[in-house]
Amino acid sequence: MKHSFFEYRGMWLKGNVHSHTTVSDGVCEPARQIRDYRDRGYDFLAVTDHNIMDSFQQELEGICLIPGWERDITYSKTKCVHLVGLSGRPAGEQKAFSMERPDPSEVTVQQLTDSMRADGQFVVLAHPVFSRMEAEEISGLTGYQAIEVFNMGCERICHAGRADVYWDMLLREGRRVLGIACDDTHGKTQKSDRFGGWISVNAREKSGPAIMEAVGDGNFYSTMGPEIYDWGIEDGAIYVCCSPVKEIHFVTYPPRGAAHYAGENMMTGDRYELKGAEAYVRVECVDAFGNTAWTNPAFAEALGGEGTDRG
Ligand SMILES: [Zn+2]
Ligand SMILES: [Zn+2]
Structure with missing residues (x-):
């Protein structure tokens, strides 16, 4: 029995x-930014x-715009908390508005997160390493649906773009948090923060609501380049099929999972025999340049095991 963890919509x-x-x-005008991505x-x-929802509403043929904003609480020159809010409302139904940067003496990060969720936004905890968040702050904050596992802009500024260690910390705690790769495009460093991190979503149609529905369901993978064609469970093992890569890693807990290196060759797929106690499994595929692709986690009920043995 083969069961894909992707839902092909x-x-x-x-x-x-x-x-x-x-x-x-x-540094890029909105119209040029949208055209360049298209x-x-x-x-x-x-x-x-920052703090402007749906700042640019003009549609451009060929690319779908998802209304969104980034709320930022600033504590010091380097310490902050940034939350990206994405709206699943149809184009034209999301009203554009701007708000003051939240003042930490007036609003807590939790209140800010809760208000974004109450408005129906999909909330992503942005670049926690760049923000100088400590583990207890990341784990103490609840309500966000995803964490940026890779942020191209923060990686290019100061090598603070990866957050897989924090993602696994949340998953070990039983949190059902998705992983997002993104650019966080600013363009301040000669375009180098563009086109380096994105998500690949399987949606029923190319529309904002359909894309955000699939994102909310975790029906996507994140990547810096490698493609993940399929992954799932077959006869008690996790399988993955991907574009040619050098490394495929099965990250699990409490069992230790597995790391596979191709050496001189390339791999386009791999398997991991489940031990039966996995609370979750996620896969990373790494190409010859170190570009990574991340699946979202599959949890115990999808793995057919107990997932409760913490031994
Ligand atoms: Zn930010
Ligand atoms: Zn940003």
Whole structure:
């Protein structure tokens, strides 16, 4: 019995859900940013300017715009908490508005998260390493549905773009948090924070609501380049099929999972025999340049095991 963890709803769509323009602190005009992403083959883009929801509403043929914003609480020159909120409302139904940067003496991060969720937004904890968040702050905050496992902009600024260690910390605690790769485009470093991290979503159609429905269901993978064609469970093992890569890793807990290296060759798939106690499994595929693709986690009930043995 083979069961895919992807739900094939119609089409794979590629998009970046974190970007800035001249409306806030990006260097690219909104119209040019949207056109550049479309011309690069992106199916959707969220322009998430700071504290401005849906800053740019003009549609452009060929690319779907997801209304969004980034709320930022600032504590010091380097310490902050940033939350990306994405709206699943149909184009035109999300009203554009802007708000003051939240003042930490007036609102807590939890209250801010809760207010975004109450508005129906999909909330992503942005770049926790860049934000100088401590583990207890990341784990103490609840309500966000995803964490940025890779943020291209923060990686390019100061090598603070990866958050897989924190993602696994949350998953070990039993939190059902998804992983998002994004650009966080600002364009301040000669375009180098563009086109480096995106999600590939399987949606029933190319529309904002359909894309956000699939994102909310975790029906996507994140990547810096490698493609994941399929992954799932077959005869008590996890399988993955991907574009040619050098490494495939099965990250699990409490069992230790497995790391596989191709050596001189390339791999386009791999298997991991389940031990039966996995609370979750996720897969990373790494190409010859170190570009990584991440599946979302599959949890115990999808793995057919107990997932409760913490031994
Ligand atoms: Zn940010
Ligand atoms: Zn940002």
